[in-house]
Amino acid sequence: MFAFIILLWRPVVQSAQGLRTHDEALVQALVANRGLEEKAAGGYVRVKEVNKDVLEHGQKKKVTERRLVIGKAGAPTYEVSFFHSEVNGDVVRVTTGSGGYMPLFMKAKQFDVTTIAEGTVHYTVILTDGQEFSGVLTSDVKPVAVK
Numbered sequence: 001m002f003a004f005i006i007l008l009w010r011p012v013v014q015s016a017q018g019l020r021t022h023d024e025a026l027v028q029a030l031v032a033n034r035g036l037e038e039k040a041a042g043g044y045v046r047v048k049e050v051n052k053d054v055l056e057h058g059q060k061k062k063v064t065e066r067r068l069v070i071g072k073a074g075a076p077t078y079e080v081s082f083f084h085s086e087v088n089g090d091v092v093r094v095t096t097g098s099g100g101y102m103p104l105f106m107k108a109k110q111f112d113v114t115t116i117a118e119g120t121v122h123y124t125v126i127l128t129d130g131q132e133f134s135g136v137l138t139s140d141v142k143p144v145a146v147k
Helices: 002-040
Strands: 044-056 059-071 078-085 089-096 101-105 108-117 120-127 132-138
Touching: 002 059, 002 089, 002 101, 002 120, 002 132, 044 108, 044 120, 059 108, 078 101, 078 108, 089 108, 101 120
Parallel strands: none
Antiparallel strands: 044 059, 059 078, 078 089, 089 101, 108 120, 120 132
16 A cells, blocks of 8 residues: 555656756746846946857857846956856856856856847846746946947
């Protein structure tokens, strides 16, 4: 009888574990968005395009990557971008000009950012399991000239 009950509960437990994973990803997205909002407060946000060479099927290919740039006077400028890490796999990360990075999203599949209006950007993160999160960042300060 005990074995029969365990067999019946297995699908319930597995479903609950799957829900926990989705909840964890949602919490990660909310924490990441809050961190970006804090960095953007009193500063500027903009999209920066970077040309990169990537290897695809053994062929070198040029691609344009869009990055989210957040900055303010007297503070570091932050860039948010997609990155493949040998240690952490594919991540969406925040970097500064002084080096290092902080992962915002682990198990990322795609990161995209677009300008909605001056001082307003929309970003989207798609995770490897297909979950999609997006956010909008705004600022009242005009960005400094792009180098």
